[in-house]
Amino acid sequence: MKTQHTQDTCSVELEIPSRSEFVGVARLALSGVASRTPLTYEDIEDLKVALSEACNNAIQHAYSEENPEFSISIRFHILPDALEVDVEDTGHGFSLEQVEKIKVDLERERGFGIFLIRSLVDDVTFESLTPSGTRVAMTKRYPKQ
Amino acid sequence: MNVQVKSEGVPFPAVSVVGEVDVYTAPQLREKILEIEAAHRTFILNLQEVSYIDSTGLGILIGSLKRTKEKGGSLYLVFTNPMIKKIFDITGLSQVFDIFSSEPDLLKSLETGKSS
Numbered sequence: 683m684k685t686q687h688t689q690d691t692c693s694v695e696l697e698i699p700s701r702s703e704f705v706g707v708a709r710l711a712l713s714g715v716a717s718r719t720p721l722t723y724e725d726i727e728d729l730k731v732a733l734s735e736a737c738n739n740a741i742q743h744a745y746s747e748e749n750p751e752f753s754i755s756i757r758f759h760i761l762p763d764a765l766e767v768d769v770e771d772t773g774h775g776f777s778l779e780q781v782e783k784i785k786v787d788l789e790r791e792r793g794f795g796i797f798l799i800r801s802l803v804d805d806v807t808f809e810s811l812t813p814s815g816t817r818v819a820m821t822k823r824y825p826k827q
Numbered sequence: 828m829n830v831q832v833k834s835e836g837v838p839f840p841a842v843s844v845v846g847e848v849d850v851y852t853a854p855q856l857r858e859k860i861l862e863i864e865a866a867h868r869t870f871i872l873n874l875q876e877v878s879y880i881d882s883t884g885l886g887i888l889i890g891s892l893k894r895t896k897e898k899g900g901s902l903y904l905v906f907t908n909p910m911i912k913k914i915f916d917i918t919g920l921s922q923v924f925d926i927f928s929s930e931p932d933l934l935k936s937l938e939t940g941k942s943s
Contacts, residue, residue, distance in 0.1 A: 705851060706849060727879075731914065735881060737850075738881065
């Protein structure tokens with residue numbers, strides 16, 4: 683785990699193997715980092731779900747199948763007014779157009795992951811990386827004092 | 828995650844899940860649910876001790892609900908955790924599942940013929 687900090691921000695970086703058993707490790711790291719911010723318990727629980735869904739997407743879609751040779755980078759940026767969590771993979775990537783089209787599909791039991799991310803954080807961006815990969819940046823703002 | 832099945836002294840088997848239902852543990856839950864479905868059309872899934880559920884877990888519950896309905900049975904969920912409730916509410920699944928606050932409440936509701 684790496685850390686970086688300036689006067690106003692502090693960042694913690696974690697890299698996990700692209701395997702489902704390590705998604706829980708990412709959640710634990712998030713709990714530890716987020717507890718150093720003004721986020722409430724409910725905010726942190728929301729962010730844990732969003733982070734897990736972003737990791738699930740990377741494991742299941744970006745790399746097509748679980749492969750321990752691949753890894754997922756997670757960066758926690760403690761900002762003055764929010765906690766930003768970036769999840770980055772180097773897999774196939776997916777277009778923003780595809781993400782926009784994803785809808786909850788009860789019949790096919792899918793589409794919940796992206797929907798949950800969008801619902802549970804204040805801001806989210808999906809970015810295709812060059813030459814390959816995807817970055818999902820999720821922001822949860824601190825409650826107003 | 829730990830899964831226990833109680834089938835004695837109750838009208839339907841009750842599958843009690845403890846811990847986190849996520850992309851790693853969900854296959855274990857799916858396996859146990861399929862075992863129960865093979866022998867019973869109706870059962871209870873008690874999520875009272877579940878601290879976390881993700882989209883993989885939701886997918887397994889929806890799959891089970893569809894299969895039990897196709898066989899003319901029912902899947903009843905029991906939980907009160909506000910975080911789990913929030914996930915069900917925002918995905919619209921609160922409207923899809925029969926959800927109860929406890930097993931006694933569920934059995935009482937079934938006796939009186941209405942769900943809570």
